[in-house]
Amino acid sequence: MTSSHTHGHRSRRGGRSVNSPAARSDERAALRSAGRAGFVARGIVYVLIGVLAIEIALGNRGAQADRQGALHQVAAQPFGAVMLWLLVVGFACMALWRASLAVLGERGRKKTGSRVLSAARAVFYASVCWGVAAYASGSGGQSTGNAQSQDWTASALKLPGGQVLVGVAGLLFAAVGVGIAVSALRHRFLKKLDTARMTKRTREVVTALGVAGGAARGAIFAAAGMFVLVAAVTFDPKQAKGMDATLRSFTQTPAGPWLLVVVAVGLILFGVFSFASARWRKL
Structure with missing residues (x-):
């Protein structure tokens, strides 16, 4: 009797079985809320990076168009410290x-394959969360994205077979970029959104945001990825570039600063699309 009573007590929280449908529903609701918070945090960072990139295109060479610059x-x-910690929470929720x-x-x-990809994204957002937390606490985050990319490349090139390793990483990164753009242009992101709850006009706007934002990203x-590949081929880690230097490289094309403006606007639109994902993503 006592054993049965103890077992019943352990299997319940607040009068509700931890394995009951209601408890599982609460857990799923909490995870959905975490996902939405994560999309908001991602959106804020991308909008800020896009704005900084436009400033660079317009001549403000002191701007830093990457996550560090956004932070x-x-x-x-005002209340910047509080806002930084809210971003930490947001990225922790995303992870x-x-x-x-x-x-x-x-x-x-x-x-x-889908599970592995989700695991990789979880690790990525956990690292982003850690970096933002380090910046917010003042215990890190001083190194720019460009320096980090070059340091990683330099360390990898020193490994046995490092040149091949870096080359493969560059190709994979470039392939991921092409995949992201193609997926956006083919509207694949709509499958993950609850479009049935959108009006026709809203769906058109969200689709445009997803296409433009995904293509720019x-x-x-x-x-x-191509810069990393060049670093491998030339055995020169300084050829690797973070987001800031990659964005600046667009100004060196025949289109000049205007190409950077186009890409920067695309990043802002991707940030807004992230807000739309927080609202309509199937979680």
Whole structure:
């Protein structure tokens, strides 16, 4: 009797079984909220990076168009410290949600490949969360994205077979960028959105945001990957570039600063698309 009573007590929280449908529903709701918070945090950072990139295109060479520069902008605002920690929470939520997809599987996509991709994204957002937390606490985050990319490349090139390793990494990064752009142009992101709850006009706007934003984001990934590949071929880590230097490289094309403006606007639109994902993503 006592054993049975103890077991019943352990299997319940607040009068509700931890394995009950209601409890599982609460857990899923919490994970959905975490995912939405993560998309908002991502959107804020991309909008700020896009704005900084436009400033660079217009002649402000002191701007830093990457995550570090975005954090500088946030910190400079009233209640900047609070806002930074809210971003930390947002990215932690994104990492948690991505990790849950790796364990439980994404809606309609239970295959191993999808789970592995979710796990990789969880690790990425966990690293972003750590970097933002280090910046917010003042214990790190002084190194620019460009310096970090070059340091990583230099360390990798020193490894046995490092030149091949860096070359493969560059190709994979470029391939991911192309994949992101192609996926955006083919409107694949709409499958992950609850378009049934959108009006026709809203769907058109969100589709435009996803296409333009995804294409710009993919272009940056692809360009950064190509710079890593060049670093491998030339055995020169200084050829590798972070987001800031990659964006600046667009000004050196025949289109000049205007290409950077186009890409920067695309990043801002991707940030707005992230806000739309927070609202309509199937979580």
